[in-house]
Amino acid sequence: MAETGDQGSADQAGWDGLPSMLDAPESEALIVDVEGFEGPLDLLLSLSRTQKVDLMRISVLQLAEQYLVFVERARALRLELAADYLVMAAWLAYLKSRLLLPPDPSDDGPSAADLAAHLAFQLERLGAMRDAAAKLMARDQKGRDFFARGAPETVTRLAHRRFDASLLDLMRAYARIKTRDEFRPYAFDRIDEFTMEEALERLRRLIGFGGDWADLTSFLPQGWDASPMRRRAALAAHFAASLEMAKQGQVTLRQAAIFAPIQIRAKDTP
Amino acid sequence: MNDDLDPDDLRPIQRAPREETLFAAPPMGDQERMVEAVLFAASEPVSIAELASRMPHGCDPAEALAHLRRRYEGRGVALVRVGDAWAFRTAPDLGYLMQKEVTETRKLSRAAIETLAIIAYHQPVTRAEIEEIRGVAVSRGTIDQLLEMEWIRLGRRRMTPGRPATFVVTEAFLDHFGLDSARDLPGLRELRAAGLLDNRPLPGNIARPDDDDAEDIGQSELFEE
Amino acid sequence: MNDDLDPDDLRPIQRAPREETLFAAPPMGDQERMVEAVLFAASEPVSIAELASRMPHGCDPAEALAHLRRRYEGRGVALVRVGDAWAFRTAPDLGYLMQKEVTETRKLSRAAIETLAIIAYHQPVTRAEIEEIRGVAVSRGTIDQLLEMEWIRLGRRRMTPGRPATFVVTEAFLDHFGLDSARDLPGLRELRAAGLLDNRPLPGNIARPDDDDAEDIGQSELFEE
Numbered sequence: 001m002a003e004t005g006d007q008g009s010a011d012q013a014g015w016d017g018l019p020s021m022l023d024a025p026e027s028e029a030l031i032v033d034v035e036g037f038e039g040p041l042d043l044l045l046s047l048s049r050t051q052k053v054d055l056m057r058i059s060v061l062q063l064a065e066q067y068l069v070f071v072e073r074a075r076a077l078r079l080e081l082a083a084d085y086l087v088m089a090a091w092l093a094y095l096k097s098r099l100l101l102p103p104d105p106s107d108d109g110p111s112a113a114d115l116a117a118h119l120a121f122q123l124e125r126l127g128a129m130r131d132a133a134a135k136l137m138a139r140d141q142k143g144r145d146f147f148a149r150g151a152p153e154t155v156t157r158l159a160h161r162r163f164d165a166s167l168l169d170l171m172r173a174y175a176r177i178k179t180r181d182e183f184r185p186y187a188f189d190r191i192d193e194f195t196m197e198e199a200l201e202r203l204r205r206l207i208g209f210g211g212d213w214a215d216l217t218s219f220l221p222q223g224w225d226a227s228p229m230r231r232r233a234a235l236a237a238h239f240a241a242s243l244e245m246a247k248q249g250q251v252t253l254r255q256a257a258i259f260a261p262i263q264i265r266a267k268d269t270p
Numbered sequence: 271m272n273d274d275l276d277p278d279d280l281r282p283i284q285r286a287p288r289e290e291t292l293f294a295a296p297p298m299g300d301q302e303r304m305v306e307a308v309l310f311a312a313s314e315p316v317s318i319a320e321l322a323s324r325m326p327h328g329c330d331p332a333e334a335l336a337h338l339r340r341r342y343e344g345r346g347v348a349l350v351r352v353g354d355a356w357a358f359r360t361a362p363d364l365g366y367l368m369q370k371e372v373t374e375t376r377k378l379s380r381a382a383i384e385t386l387a388i389i390a391y392h393q394p395v396t397r398a399e400i401e402e403i404r405g406v407a408v409s410r411g412t413i414d415q416l417l418e419m420e421w422i423r424l425g426r427r428r429m430t431p432g433r434p435a436t437f438v439v440t441e442a443f444l445d446h447f448g449l450d451s452a453r454d455l456p457g458l459r460e461l462r463a464a465g466l467l468d469n470r471p472l473p474g475n476i477a478r479p480d481d482d483d484a485e486d487i488g489q490s491e492l493f494e495e
Numbered sequence: 496m497n498d499d500l501d502p503d504d505l506r507p508i509q510r511a512p513r514e515e516t517l518f519a520a521p522p523m524g525d526q527e528r529m530v531e532a533v534l535f536a537a538s539e540p541v542s543i544a545e546l547a548s549r550m551p552h553g554c555d556p557a558e559a560l561a562h563l564r565r566r567y568e569g570r571g572v573a574l575v576r577v578g579d580a581w582a583f584r585t586a587p588d589l590g591y592l593m594q595k596e597v598t599e600t601r602k603l604s605r606a607a608i609e610t611l612a613i614i615a616y617h618q619p620v621t622r623a624e625i626e627e628i629r630g631v632a633v634s635r636g637t638i639d640q641l642l643e644m645e646w647i648r649l650g651r652r653r654m655t656p657g658r659p660a661t662f663v664v665t666e667a668f669l670d671h672f673g674l675d676s677a678r679d680l681p682g683l684r685e686l687r688a689a690g691l692l693d694n695r696p697l698p699g700n701i702a703r704p705d706d707d708d709a710e711d712i713g714q715s716e717l718f719e720e
Contacts, residue, residue, distance in 0.1 A: 041629065126628060132616055136672060151313050151357065157370050157371075171461055312596070368532075
């Protein structure tokens, strides 16, 4: 730590004068220097070091005056001071007046001496932490003074994977499958169905061979006249197909009477 | 061993030259400590030349190594030679300590749990039947996993063309799920009563048959605690 | 979930239970070798629990460690304690031999160093307390940097209004600075005796100025046991 040299600047300043940074000619440099202090407490700690006494026996009154002079000088130089420096200045001005005036017996708040003692405590504590930080950083450090194993061996993990499921998981899974089934989109079961396309293809193939009139029912495929349902499906498909072919001029249809068998014949090609 | 006296010797330097120095070399015990520390911290095996260059003048790393090697004889780590260099290595008989056994528990995949559920509810059931019920192919890995867990086993072959194998659940399965027999699995009616069948999207929302994933998210979120 | 399973079965085994086994534990000499091998192979400190989990049943890694520590006294590498764990480290007096291995650590700012020290000495400590001690706001970046280096971590929340987070130092911090535990921080006892680790509020701000109860928050956890 201590790369900022706070102690040095305060020491050079002496009590009479101010920290040397305020004597710097360039105001920009001044800003940088003030920023070298980490807040008003840090500045106070630096100022207090000029008293060269134990922090617990420091003259808080003297310190307050030093600080206030510092702030005044900074203002005279039109130096931008952060708000917390000004808050501290106000508080120290108050403390200074309390320390100088005889105690007010009607005031039941903390005494000026208590406040001063607390400030001294804060400074001592901050100073102690500074020293502790320095001692810490002065210790042997890994990677600088002592070293870990340079070629560590990797520990291979033998992972035994275990899979698990609860009865609830099982039931949910089954419920999920069943739910899916019930909501399958509706579709025909096409077992007993004969499409017109099939019949059309079939008729076109067969009609060429029959040069004479033939019953439409004689064109039905094998196995499609066993059950009435299948027979109806096939007949309807073939009837629709024959109409389509008649429309295209490929066949001629005739029926002797209502409900009489429908007959079909290939049309003579011109 | 007087390599340093032979100018024609082009082999890599095996040991530090024994030249007279103004300063006495450190005691051999200290040299041993130095070699020990350097070899410990090095990420690669270190040659004697390298040791010599790091240690103070007048040291004899070869001799220090010899001492150190004897010191580590029979210990948990051994000083071993790797080419021209030296390194610490775990004693070969302790290699098993470099393994760490971990047991991870994972949830069964959705495919596996569904397949398992179908086998449990429909056993004995063939793979083709499982696929028909699930509506998707069942991967070999899923069946294998369940077989390996010993939650399912092969049942009798079905007496149909191709004589397909059937799957049934095992005692271990019943044991794990706390069932006396597969017949104790709750039926559809009970699933419904338990609310497991009612948490489904409205029919209008599942118009597309391949909307499987969306449905799945809905389901799992409803059930996760 | 999985109410029907024993949750204890699902966690990875952390250490071998110290129960009577049918097999006798290996002789202490062998256990010492095992600990030596495991610690030599690891770059990070290894806890006693971890050692136990990797050694055969019935072993006593703590005793083996004690033997091993004596064996390495005064050697080039030393067995050091880091919190609850143990590691081999090169002897600090030999650091000059390891220039090749030196790792450049990022230079910490003065603010970061002070913040680190305050956390170490006052832990568990809140951000507001750090600011109170330093008399200045602690930037997010400073805390982040220390967190990122894994020298500090979040501790338990303080049971005060707002339940602020606290910071504590880590094992990596102890390891880096060669500390057995946070109790071994330099000058800790003296600072504590001088009352400089007390969290003393500004008089008049909280109840009566000499309200002792409010003070003893800092470092209290370190001195339990």
